Amino acid sequence: MSTRIWQELFLCKDEDELLTIAKENNTCKKRTEQRDYGLCYTYICSEYRKYPLCEFQLKAKQSSDGTYKLYSTASHDHQQRNPTTRLPSPIRESIIRMSDNGLVTSQINRVMKALHPGLSIDTKVMNVSRVHRQKDRSSIKFIQDLQQWRSSRQNVPQPNKQQDIFIPYYVANYVNDLFIRLTTRQLLSACKYSSVLAIDYTYKITTNELPLLVFGTSDCNRRFYPMGICLISTDESADTFRTLFRGIQQ
Ligand SMILES: [Zn+2]
Incomplete structure (x- = not known):
């Protein structure tokens, strides 16, 4: 070195x-x-x-x-850019077009292999169409992926797994009826600092640009302790707060 x-x-x-x-x-x-x-x-x-x-x-x-x-x-040296593994835009666009027209990944793969025999793109086709699907808020496949992901994180982890994520509250009927609370044992332990609950939203974090609610508490030194996040479909306050409090009381 x-x-x-x-x-x-x-x-x-x-x-x-x-x-x-x-x-x-x-x-x-x-x-x-x-x-x-x-x-x-x-x-x-x-x-x-x-x-x-x-x-x-x-x-x-x-x-x-x-x-x-x-x-x-040293100083910033931005002469040499890391080679990207991203597919060239025209290829991405044709994958998206085929996905929009209802072709599934294996069909798209076959078409792409015929058109671009030199390109190894199997997993990339899946990624491109998956990301594209997620941008479409009506996508039901995304909800199914989510449900599967949640089912393994339903229960409160063992006391020695302080940082394992679990989902104490989960409603996901479709993209406009969504309330998923994520937290860990360690984050929840912040409630010892104060009984005040602070809540705010941010919007540009998820692919779907769904509101992401952050809740937590603060101590007398004005230090903020996050207690968890909720992925929600609407930030209309009254209902959201009711659901959040219901979730926390449980
Ligand atoms: Zn730099």
Whole structure:
């Protein structure tokens, strides 16, 4: 391993400023270490998957007064892009067209093999048509996939499986009648911090752009503790809250 040369970059007055600077430098956190002087964070290029040769890194060392000394090494190198395994767009489009016309994966595969004998695309055909199906909110196959996924996560995990996901509340009749609560034992244990429940939604996370409800609690230091998420079909408040509370009481 080569030794990196670190240069002093900046003195951040608190964690918020550190976060801003890490973001401005197009990095994301890779590692948190507990050192004898305090915490040490390492940040790497946010686009390291796309540009695997990029060696840019930041290191933040916490001081006892809560400030962070920030160091940097190398610079962003985005010359060489990682080769993509994604199918070329015209091929993706013809797969989507065939899928829309009701062809199943094996039929599409046969057509694609005839048209592009040199291309190995078996699993990719499935992925393309699957992602495309999920974008269509009326897709019933997606709900069936979901039900299967849920059936193995119905029960509360053993006490030694704190981070295993389980689904204490599940209604999924069709895409516009959906309420799925996901949580873990560890997340639920946050209820010891406060009896206040905080709820918010986000919309751009799932392929279907269904609302994702995040609920949790906070302590007297205004720190937020997530307790779980719910995938829901509508964010009309009254009904959603009723269902959420019913789910939590259980
Ligand atoms: Zn980079």
